[in-house]
Amino acid sequence: MTDLRSGVRDDFAEVFGREPDGVWSAPGRVNLIGEHTDYNLGFVLPFAINRRTVAALGLREDRRVRVGSTFADELVELDLDALGPDALGGWSAYPLGVAWALGQFGADLEAVPGFDLLIDSNVPVGAGLSSSAAIESAVALALNDVWRLGFDRQTLAKVGQRAENVAVGAPTGIMDQSASLLGEADSAVFLDCRSLDAQVVPLGLEQAGLEIVIIDTGVTHAHATGGYADRRASCEAGAKALGVESLRDVSVADLDRAREVLDDVTFRRVRHVVTEDQRVLDTVRTLREHGPAAIGELLDASHVSMRDDFEISVPELDLAVETAQANGAIGARMTGGGFGGSAIALVPTDAVSRVQVAIDGAFAEHSFGQPDVFTVRASQGAQRES
Template sequence: MTAHGAAAPATERPHGAQHSAAQFAAVYGAAPTGIWAAPGRVNLIGEHTDYNDGFVMPLALPHTTLAAASPRTDGVLRLHSGGADGGIVELRLDELRPTPMDTAARSASARGGGGRRAGGWAAYPAGVVWAMREAGLPVGGADLHYDSTVPTGAGLSSSAALEVATAFALNDLYGLGQEPQRLAQLAQRAENAFVGVPCGIMDQTAAACCTGGHALFLDTRDLTRRQIPFDLAGEGLRLLVVDTRVKHELGDGAYAERRAGCERGARALGVRALREVPYAHLDEALAGLAGEPVVQALVRHIVTENHRVEEVIACLDAGRTRAIGPLLTAGHASLRDDFKISCRELDLAVDTALTAGALGARMTGGGFGGSAIVLVEETVAAAVGAAVTEAFAAAGHAAPRIFEAVAGAGAHRVA
């Protein structure tokens, strides 16, 4: 999900606990009580499976959103972002209500606006406060200032980083004692019910629960987790992220349409969620959806993608990391052809990387723009990145931002 303003800074912006503390003091006139960080993420495999009770495998990025915060006793929530125009957004806790953003508000948020209401970027942290209070947690007012290096609109889950940083800050400020997974669920509730984006639980769980040097295998049905060692450098490999710089808005209906189609397929097949359709019985399931080709395609992607997650885990457990490359590429083809959420820039990045020698590549995130991931041998990483950049220039696209993804830590207090 995109972060809509509060996490809008480019990765080059000054960033760190000392910088955030200084900015907080400049805005609010006193030092913050503490500073908390939550990361963006890339999803190695398992796309759009989370809201189908399926399997996902994200890893946290070193790019983070920082929340500098102090409590208040007057029932007022004040929010300020280093990446958004408009100054402080001031809200009263007793007036917070779910007001999902309309198209105009989303457009304003993408430009860094949002005004003095729980809309635009401010809806995300305000929604977290609302969700915590709705759950009966004794959350009071707060002053919060945000800085971020998580690129927005890149499919790297900047909104979840913003939400989870807020949740961790409030959890500590008010001594709530909530576990990371519970905070992730409250952050998801904020995005679903307050902001109005029907996201699954993956992004928030990745931001809250990942550990450094590992990919996170998450079963989104029962929320069981397993940290899987993912030390590519030790094997002479690199995972590149290619941010196409094509912005996408998942709240504009396309994301919701695919979710609704998956739910329609599950009802037609008599299951609670598509997670329950066995890969071995996929052909039989598709035959039962004859006459609904769009739903068939959605079902095919979800069932095969869950199977690809299991195959990737088997490869990593067996020490055959290079063997996951073709599985990544197969996942891209499925997202492109069955889910139809790729775009020409993503396809160009993937196709060019493969031609230049990548072991595998695919789009990552919700789709309609954003980023691709590319698994490469360390020895050809620079050449593959250069080939993608040259291909974008030849096609008349803006230059992509390419960086290495190193599995980082989940949310934590930094000061």
């Protein structure tokens, strides 16, 4: 983290010819369980990870905004008065969308100065680890500080979601930003996506001799296009047909009636969300009563539901999960929005190397691309670094 922080400060000075006012960081996230439940106003259980985005920012004396990053050659410039979803595109829509969205939540953008911003990150892009929310959360925290807005972190999570939904055009829920802003070390964030009540749930992984292994399949996904939006539309159609505000209001006991009302595809989409909500509640209870070694079957069942009912897995994800399970993992599932990205496996520390070697071999045997297999720790949420 020290290298990332000092590196972005040095790069800022090289690009903009001056020192930044500060450096802020925010983590990516892994969703332990609770996939596609957030925009259905259900429950999720993500945790912040020790892969972070850093943002060096300096205020200007005019209304100009300049945004750059270490992963894109272009320097995007515009005036604050021109800031709006129609004026944004590409990677810069994430940080600039946050600046715009702050105005949607009450910040007086006519009364604040422009800024220079440089971003760096070691959160893999397109891997289902929410690199986008890490950008949004770091920038939101930075602008909240330097513009002296006084927003709390729950509001900043809403700001990040608004930026992603409107400025970027990705119909995501609020889970990712909440995890990035509210996370704590060795803990998950149990979030009620309707009330936005959040509870920190200790994971106790080190004490239990367990680690979270990430298998980045290298199959990238984009939430602003394709199947993610289709799945959300199916959920909304299912809720409407069942006469409820959202699928949060449908219980497992209601599924027999839902089967009679809905077509097969919509029913299976609904069944995933309803049973996934229950799995989140069961996982939180199990962690509190029995510890992390007891949640493996819930992780496994979540993957089956995403593979068969929600149909958002891909062969690479299925292979990663099956190989991890066969080589010592207590439980495994794909994580993130699906159609690519990463799987997670809960693995005893002494089995991590075996899982890594087995996955590398399995992917080579199936002529898939080389996966990136690494461990992550539950980490602190967004913070000012300097």
